[in-house]
Amino acid sequence: MTALQSVAAALESVGSWKAEQEARRQAEIVEVESQLEKLTAELAELQGKITSLQGFRAQLDERDAGDGVVARSYDAIFGALLGQSAQLDQRAAELVELESTRNDEVMAKLGGTELAHLVEEYTQFKEQVEPTLSAIPESYRGAMIEHHQGVVARIRAALEDHLSAPVQANGDRLDLELVYGIDAPNGTPEMLICVLPVKDAAFTDWNERPEDLSTLVGARSVQAIYEAAKQAGPRGAQAVYGGHQGLLALEVELDGTTKDFPQVLADSFNAVLKSSPELAAAKVVLSARKVDFDFLLPPEIDDDEEA
Amino acid sequence: MLDELLPTGLCDAARSLGVEPLEVVRLMVATDTVSDRFSASPDHLEKLAEFGGIEGGWWEGAELPEDDNPIRQRVRAAIGLLLGRSAGEDYLRMDNLWRGLPLEDQETVEEAMNILSDEGLVEIDNAEKGVLIAVPSESQAALRALATGEGESDGLNELYQG
Numbered sequence: 001m002t003a004l005q006s007v008a009a010a011l012e013s014v015g016s017w018k019a020e021q022e023a024r025r026q027a028e029i030v031e032v033e034s035q036l037e038k039l040t041a042e043l044a045e046l047q048g049k050i051t052s053l054q055g056f057r058a059q060l061d062e063r064d065a066g067d068g069v070v071a072r073s074y075d076a077i078f079g080a081l082l083g084q085s086a087q088l089d090q091r092a093a094e095l096v097e098l099e100s101t102r103n104d105e106v107m108a109k110l111g112g113t114e115l116a117h118l119v120e121e122y123t124q125f126k127e128q129v130e131p132t133l134s135a136i137p138e139s140y141r142g143a144m145i146e147h148h149q150g151v152v153a154r155i156r157a158a159l160e161d162h163l164s165a166p167v168q169a170n171g172d173r174l175d176l177e178l179v180y181g182i183d184a185p186n187g188t189p190e191m192l193i194c195v196l197p198v199k200d201a202a203f204t205d206w207n208e209r210p211e212d213l214s215t216l217v218g219a220r221s222v223q224a225i226y227e228a229a230k231q232a233g234p235r236g237a238q239a240v241y242g243g244h245q246g247l248l249a250l251e252v253e254l255d256g257t258t259k260d261f262p263q264v265l266a267d268s269f270n271a272v273l274k275s276s277p278e279l280a281a282a283k284v285v286l287s288a289r290k291v292d293f294d295f296l297l298p299p300e301i302d303d304d305e306e307a
Numbered sequence: 308m309l310d311e312l313l314p315t316g317l318c319d320a321a322r323s324l325g326v327e328p329l330e331v332v333r334l335m336v337a338t339d340t341v342s343d344r345f346s347a348s349p350d351h352l353e354k355l356a357e358f359g360g361i362e363g364g365w366w367e368g369a370e371l372p373e374d375d376n377p378i379r380q381r382v383r384a385a386i387g388l389l390l391g392r393s394a395g396e397d398y399l400r401m402d403n404l405w406r407g408l409p410l411e412d413q414e415t416v417e418e419a420m421n422i423l424s425d426e427g428l429v430e431i432d433n434a435e436k437g438v439l440i441a442v443p444s445e446s447q448a449a450l451r452a453l454a455t456g457e458g459e460s461d462g463l464n465e466l467y468q469g
Contacts, residue, residue, distance in 0.1 A: 164314045203328065216317070219345055222329050226332065236434040236436075236437075238438060
């Protein structure tokens, strides 16, 4: 007869089974945890490699866009504009000579016109009266100067039609470009930089040199900028100018302008530069070219390179 | 000799107004009076000067304070001139402050005004009329002290070193 198993013993075997199960589960958990830890470490290592490669990739992009394209573009732009400014200087010098000849001819013809007596009076004042003015009593002196200024005004008014028209250039058409960039890091324009094919001396030494075609090219360009600012803001825009690489560079802060300023400016350049009578007479076609803002900034000097 | 009879151009207009040529362009655009070759008749110049608040002669008869440093002497006088010309907190055309001075002094006064602006003692505003300057009421005492030589400013002290 088979001995009967007690309930207690039966339950005890269940307990043993449960203990074995628990031991196996714990061993499996340890194994899984170990695997997880290993994979996590491998993943972290891979992530580190990815981050490192992404950084290297960014450095490659920066190197190509910065030291490469930006620096080369800067050199290319200023090199081209310097070449154009030399041609503009040459055209300006030709026009000064032509204008001088035209003016001399007009003046020479004055003798036979109704202005002859005014010119004679003018000449007499300059040659005989002006040198002695300081010796004349102040009340007489003032009256004489006032009369002379009236004579000058009458001659000027009569000559205006003959002398104010720009002289026609003889040479070939001259294609020039002004280059500009707009900094708009957040979408709204913040700064305009414009570089002209004009030697900076035209404006930095304006009081020491005669006004010429270079002066007018600069003035028309600035007119277009101010016309655009008048339309799209900013109120009271001020163009700060100076020389960069020997060329005239303009900088305008655009705080308070609108997002459509770039289009307004492009339209303004187009309208002003194409309708300028003195540029047309000089056979100068000046067009505006927008470039990446960074292309107009001098490349940063590498500290190591500098050392 | 006959050059005087030739039409006036942009640079003539600039000389006549006592501003730079590009400021003439700006004023002509602001007043819708851009002309061929930017020439300007006396009436036109008067209109531009009036619009821009351009005045000359602020230094005529102005006395320079006694000071052994010529830069400080000029700046103190300029601050005194500014205080004398400003009524309340009204804005004045800033380059009136140095118009007619020798170039070096013009640059000194302009730099001094920019320093005072950085230090919050004057307010500078780019307006349609041009670059304007105003003296806030709370700055008047400090500016008066600078003008009399009793006050000091770090920025101006640096400028005085030349």
